[in-house]
Structures are given as C-alpha cells and as structure tokens.
Amino acid sequence: MTDLAHAKVVCEACYLGIAVEGMRTSVNPNVQGVGIGYKVTHRISTKEKALQVYVDRKIYERLLKPEDRIPDEVEGVPTDIVETGKFQIGRKFPPIYQRRVRPAPAGVSVGHHKVSAGTFGALVREGGDVHILSNNHVLANENEGKVGDPILQPGPYDGGRPDRDTIGQLADFVKLSDEQTNTVDAAIATPIVRDDVAPEVLHIGRVKGDAEPEIDMAVRKSGRTTRYTEGVVTATDVTLRVGYSHGSLVFTDQFLVSARGGFSGPGDSGSLIVDRENRAVGLLFAGSPFTTVANRWTNVAKALKVKPVS
Amino acid sequence: MRVDGVVGVGIGSKAGTRVIQVYVKEVTKAVCEKVPAILDGHPTDVVKVGEVRKL
Numbered sequence: 001m002t003d004l005a006h007a008k009v010v011c012e013a014c015y016l017g018i019a020v021e022g023m024r025t026s027v028n029p030n031v032q033g034v035g036i037g038y039k040v041t042h043r044i045s046t047k048e049k050a051l052q053v054y055v056d057r058k059i060y061e062r063l064l065k066p067e068d069r070i071p072d073e074v075e076g077v078p079t080d081i082v083e084t085g086k087f088q089i090g091r092k093f094p095p096i097y098q099r100r101v102r103p104a105p106a107g108v109s110v111g112h113h114k115v116s117a118g119t120f121g122a123l124v125r126e127g128g129d130v131h132i133l134s135n136n137h138v139l140a141n142e143n144e145g146k147v148g149d150p151i152l153q154p155g156p157y158d159g160g161r162p163d164r165d166t167i168g169q170l171a172d173f174v175k176l177s178d179e180q181t182n183t184v185d186a187a188i189a190t191p192i193v194r195d196d197v198a199p200e201v202l203h204i205g206r207v208k209g210d211a212e213p214e215i216d217m218a219v220r221k222s223g224r225t226t227r228y229t230e231g232v233v234t235a236t237d238v239t240l241r242v243g244y245s246h247g248s249l250v251f252t253d254q255f256l257v258s259a260r261g262g263f264s265g266p267g268d269s270g271s272l273i274v275d276r277e278n279r280a281v282g283l284l285f286a287g288s289p290f291t292t293v294a295n296r297w298t299n300v301a302k303a304l305k306v307k308p309v310s
Numbered sequence: 311m312r313v314d315g316v317v318g319v320g321i322g323s324k325a326g327t328r329v330i331q332v333y334v335k336e337v338t339k340a341v342c343e344k345v346p347a348i349l350d351g352h353p354t355d356v357v358k359v360g361e362v363r364k365l
Contacts, residue, residue, distance in 0.1 A: 118365075137364050185364070215323050225365075235331050240318030241311065243363040250311075256320065256359075269365040288360035 004036050007051050007077035015053065015070075028068055030055045032087055039080045050080040058083040097202065097224050098158045100165055103195055106272060107202030107222030110134055110189075111155025112141045112170065113162050118155060119224040119270040121283055122207055123199045124188065124306035131188035132168050132197060133306065134270030135285045139187035140173035142245055147171060151189040155224075157267070167196055174303045176244070181252045184295040184303050185269075185285040199309040203228040204274060207308035210297050211279040213255040218276055221284060223268030231259030231292070233281075240293060242286045253299060255282060257292040264292040272308075273297075280308050315341045317362060322355065329355040333362075 012018040015031035032054045039050035053070050058081060061069055070079055093099075098109045098117075110120040110132065118138030124131050132151065136142065139151055152160030153167035173187030191197045199206055202222040213219075217233040235256040241248045257263050257273065264271070264287050273282040273294050280301075282294035301307060311318065318333040330352050332345050337358050345356055 135364075215321070215328075235320035235322040238318060238320030238331075238333075239311070240320070240333060240362060243361060254320075256322075264365055266365050285364060286362050287365050288362045291359050291362070292365075293362060 003075060003077055004049060004051065007075040008034055008036060010074055011051060011053060028070075030057065030059070030068065031070075032056055032084055037080070039078055040082075048078065050078045052080050052082050054082050054084040056084070056086050094158065095227065097222070097227050098154055100154055100160070103198040104153050104167060105198045105200045105202050107204070107224075107227075109154035109158045109160070109224040109267070110138065110167070110270070111152055111157070111160065112139050112145050113150045113152055113156060113166075114141050114144070116155060116157035117160075117224060117267050119222075119268055119284075120153065120197075121270045121272040122201065122280065123197055123309040124304070125309050126188065126304065126306045129190065130194060130197070130309060131171055131190055131306065133186065133188050133272070133283070133300075133304075135185045135283065136173045136176055136187045137185055137244065137285070138270045139170055139189050143173070143175055145170050145173070145187075158224075166192065168192055172304060176249055178247060178249055181239075181250045183251065183253050183299045184283065185251075186283060186295065186300045186304055188304055188306065201272060201274070205278060206310050207272065207274060207280050208278045208310050209280070210301065210308070211275050211277075211281050212298065213281050213294075213296060217281070219257055219273050219281055220276075221264070221268070221271040221273045223264060223271035223284065225265040225267035226262065229259055229263050231257040231263035234258045234291070238293070240286075242293065251286075251293070251295075253296055254293050255296060257294060258290070262289075263287075313341065313344045316345070317359065322357070324353070324355050327353065329353045331355050331357045333357050333359040335359070335361055
C-alpha cells in the first residue's frame with residue numbers, strides 16, 4: 001500500500017469510523033469524506049498530491065477541540081481540508097421549461113392561479129400593448145377567470161405561487177362555447193413588468209410573420225412538457241369534438257399535427273406552432289395519444305387582434 | 311359526427327391523394343360500415359385518433 005493509500009485508510013478510520021483491523025475508530029461529525037487529489041493553496045492547484053478531507057464547514061482551528069482538529073499531515077502525507085457541505089442524494093432540478101425564468105421566454109410553464117400549468121406560447125402585440133399568449137383553458141380557466149386574475153410563471157403545478165411568481169394579469173380571452181362551434185381556445189395576459197417576458201421562443205427564436213397550415217408542412221413547437229418537438233401537418237379544415245372539464249366542445253377550422261414519438265403532451269397547451277421559417281402557423285390546445293390539434297394562427301390573431309412580437 | 315364513435319372530420323392525404331378523413335375513437339367494423347367509401351366524389355379514410363382532450 002502506498003503512503004497516500006495508507007494515510008487515507010487511517011483517515012477513514014479516524015474521521016469516518018470505518019473499521020480497519022488494528023486501528024481504533026472514531027467519528028468527526030464535521031468530516032464528510034476523504035479522497036486523494038492535488039493540494040490547493042490560495043485557490044491554485046499545486047502539483048503536490050494530498051489527502052483531501054471533505055468537511056461540512058471549515059472552522060478556525062483555535063475554535064475546535066484538539067481531538068476534532070485535522071493535522072497538517074497524516075502518516076507523512078499532507079492534508080488539504082476542502083469545504084464541501086453535506087453530500088445529499090441529487091435533487092432533481094426541473095428543466096427550464098418548468099421552472100421560474102425571468103425574463104421568461106415563450107415555451108415555458110405558465111398558468112392561471114387556479115389551473116395546473118400550460119405553456120406561454122408567444123409574446124404578442126395588441127395595439128401598443130404587449131401580452132403573453134396561451135389558451136383560454138390555461139390563462140382563463142375555461143371561462144371562469146376574471147380580467148385581472150393573477151397569471152403565474154411557472155404555473156401552479158410546477159410550484160408557481162401567487163405571492164412570488166405572478167408574471168401577469170389576465171387581460172382578455174375568447175369565450176369557449178358549448179352551444180356553438182369554436183374556432184379558437186385563446187387568451188392573453190398583460191405582464192406586470194415588461195422586462196419579465198422575452199419575445200424569443202425557447203430553442204426556436206423569434207417569430208417572423210405567419211403562414212397557413214398545409215398538409216405535409218413541417219412544423220415545430222416548444223412546450224412545457226414535451227419541450228422542443230418537430231412534426232408534420234396531417235390534416236386541415238378539421239372539425240373535431242374535444243373533451244374539457246365540463247364536457248366536450250366542437251371546434252371547426254382546426255389542423256392536426258403528428259410526429260414520431262409524439263408531438264405534444266398534457267401541459268403543452270398554448271404552445272405556438274411555427275414552420276421552418278419561424279412563421280406562426282397555429283396555437284396548440286388539444287390532443288390524444290395519436291395526434292395533436294391546433295387552432296389556425298390567423299383565427300387566433302383575428303379573434304384577439306394580436307400579432308406576434310418579432 | 312352523429313355516427314357513434316366518430317369524433318371529427320378533416321381533409322388529409324393518403325398515398326398522395328386528398329381524402330376526407332373521418333376521425334374515430336376506435337376503428338370498429340360498425341363504424342367502417344356506416345362511413346361511405348366515397349363522399350361527394352372524394353374518397354374517405356377512417357383514422358383512429360382516440361379520445362381528444364385539452365392538453
């Protein structure tokens with residue numbers, strides 16, 4: 001056994017309580033681990049190998065009891081005390097699509113304070129005002145929201161809280177009807193602070209104009225759940241029955257998108273669908289395990305009198 | 311859409327030909343029998359979309 005390896009075994013016995021034949025064991029609660037590495041002096045790595053002792057907190061030597069002090073060397077090998085904190089099982093860090101982001105780009109989680117979460121589809125302009133665009137069922141809680149209601153980023157399902165994560169207020173929505181056919185599921189919210197929102201769509205960039213969906217057109221989107229995906233328009237002029245919380249509603253003038261591996265999932269509602277040239281083609285709002293349904297962009301723009309901020 | 315199991319219709323493509331797609335929750339013999347092969351001179355195609363819901 002080399003001097004380094006032997007010194008490490010001694011430390012493991014003395015500080016971590018790991019039993020070694022012929023050695024007395026003890027535990028130093030501040031020591032979290034030991035290893036071998038280059039000694040770092042004044043934040044610069046030297047070429048000298050040392051026994052690294054990982055501690056929760058570095059404490060002035062004179063404040064420590066003599067038995068808790070770590071000597072400058074062990075068995076002739078220099079020590080290097082490294083403050084690491086306590087090691088923990090890795091906590092899952094949510095992707096950018098599902099966490100609080102400021103300024104928030106389109107594609108991230110958003111939602112009315114009483115819904116779960118959907119997607120901030122695009123930054124749009126209505127006259128001189130700038131708004132967050134998504135679906136009625138994301139921002140206006142299926143007609144139950146009131147103008148001025150808090151809109152959270154991230155949405156409540158992703159941990160958004162009204163006292164901390166309110167990014168905007170519900171400004172307008174197209175009412176969903178169960179008596180007549182619908183063409184859009186759309187709503188807008190006014191950001192409280194203009195600089196808290198960005199015109200870029202995550203992994204796509206800025207929107208440049210608009211286009212009509214055509215069969216076999218290649219399209220893409222960024223959404224809260226399935227993130228960036230690419231697909232193909234498989235049908236236009238679609239009339240379809242779509243399930244909502246209080247029953248099914250009929251939509252006309254929609255289009256369908258399909259992709260290998262799926263184009264969307266729950267939480268992607270509100271995503272803007274663009275073509276290869278970043279032209280707005282549609283607003284994603286519904287789907288099944290087999291297909292995705294979207295409003296035609298021109299219907300959304302007309303209903304809310306908005307244009308994408310480019 | 312009055313036919314049981316039919317949830318929608320649209321215009322799609324099959325083998326390069328424009329078709330009227332008839333969307334169903336499940337492709338069943340009963341549905342296929344009720345959907346005519348030609349509608350107003352256009353071929354039809356029964357397409358399974360499952361249950362479509364808001365996302």
